[in-house]
Amino acid sequence: MVQLQEITMDELKHLVSDRAIAGETMVLNMGPQHPSTHGVLRLMLELDGETVINCVPDIGYLHTGVEKNMEAKRYLQAEVMTDRLDYLNTVGNNLAYCLAVEKLVDLDVPERAQVIRVILAELQRIASHLVWLGTSALDLAAMSVFLYCFREREMILEILELVSGQRMMTTYIRPGGLWRDVPAGFEEAVQNFIDYFPARIDQYEGLLTRNPLFIDRTKGIGVISAEDAIAHGLTGPSLRGSGVPYDNRKLRPYSGYEEYEFDVPTDDRGDVYARYIVRIQEFRESLRIIRQGLARLKDLEGAPVRSSNRKFVPPPRSEIGTSMEALIHHFKLWTDGFTAPKGHVYMPVESPRGELGVYLEGDGGNRPYRVYWRTPSFAHLQAIPLLSKNHLIADLVAIIGSVDIVLGDADR
């Protein structure tokens, strides 16, 4: 049994200024149960009145040892843990993991599966941005945006439920393709959503973009230059809000993203407002990608959605009754799993928050030897002290919201 020890101020002395030691400034805890910290995040603040002099994030409250657990599971079993990391980007986490496995074992993915993956990943991006928009507007006391955002998010969760049976923990994307083909009504549901959603984006913009209260709270707050943002590890919309067009869908394309036409929105201002503008524009770009994906899906009607490489992907049920080999493969894959060669790969994808990378190492066995999740929330939390220096506590709330953190993603 581990005994809880008291941490003395001495051990944290190097994190605060001399004024805190002299008692001129105040050291205060924010969180871990503060509504604006978006989960269990504790910030140790050194305050001069209401001004933040130093901010020391303390994370790990949601640490569940996913990386350690994945080492003890077979490649296919380990996938269910990936949903539970970033619970707002479940499809994206599955995708990153499956792409890493596919790269490690050199497995092909049929085109139809790739198109469906892209459509779902973009829907998930919209859903995640909706939660971000709703909650960060709520932090700034814009209550109604939150309700509208969650209403639209529900439509996406219903689409995920339609394809996988689960609203959030889908595990629908599998190494070598998908669990199964999309059911009837999928195209219609997605079409329905992309017809409905553009008017809703305008509605959110009407509530916030030119709202003087919102502008007061966001413009010129948490400014970071492009150089600093790169050096401090920001990625995704948070970096693009500083004018750097770093998007892994463009730079290191996967799942056929290079064949889609879309822009990477950027904004040079580098403040909370710029990051908001970038994400709003990303809604529209995601819709563009989904629209192209739906058109492609029509041409690929009836095409396979799982690789035919039976060493890695189980055969369809219908083959098991007639083929001896199919039965053997089925049995082998579900009892023993497949093996991956000795070697290591790093697979970065663009999650709604930024660069989500999976470092996967195989040792020739049927379990991953090491999985490392390079997660955007972890990187962004590290930049919060820099972003919030010399701002008011109320602005700190806006800044935490603007870098879009999910604690499950940061703590793993």
Place this chain on the structure above:
Amino acid sequence: MNEKLADVIQTLKDEFKAEEIVFRGEHTLLIAPDQVADVCRRLRDDLGFNVLSGITAVDYWPEGEPRFHVIYLLFALEENLALQLRAPVPGENPTVPTVEGIYPNANWYEREVWDMFGIKFDGNSDLRRILMPYEWEGHPLRKDYPLGYEEVQFTFNAEEIDAKKPYAQE
């Protein structure tokens, strides 16, 4: 292979006697642990690798010698090149120089590797545990650290396991 990346790798091979590993089109350089900071500085200042995506480690206990590999995931934004560095570190008092002065975001990654693997980063300004509680003993991602499953109770051993369970004391 990209010509610019080939140049970078050749430069590092010449200057630091780095060894190259290629797997699935990814290039990894094996370097001595005491050279990590020098290699990173050269990569960032002269060769355009301005993004540190992450730092992690792998434990090759019990067979592997040296026991750990510390891995640096680097990216050159302008040129769109990716490169990994690996530094083999022995299991006895593992230490690597920090790269915090070169990539500011290395701070937390190094703290994470210290927390999870017990590898020290010489010169890191704030080497505390980050994910585990401060008073935690051991480093969970080491291969000799047990996963800690709860023992399954059967009728024949239910009481024996029950006696070991940490119930709240009166």
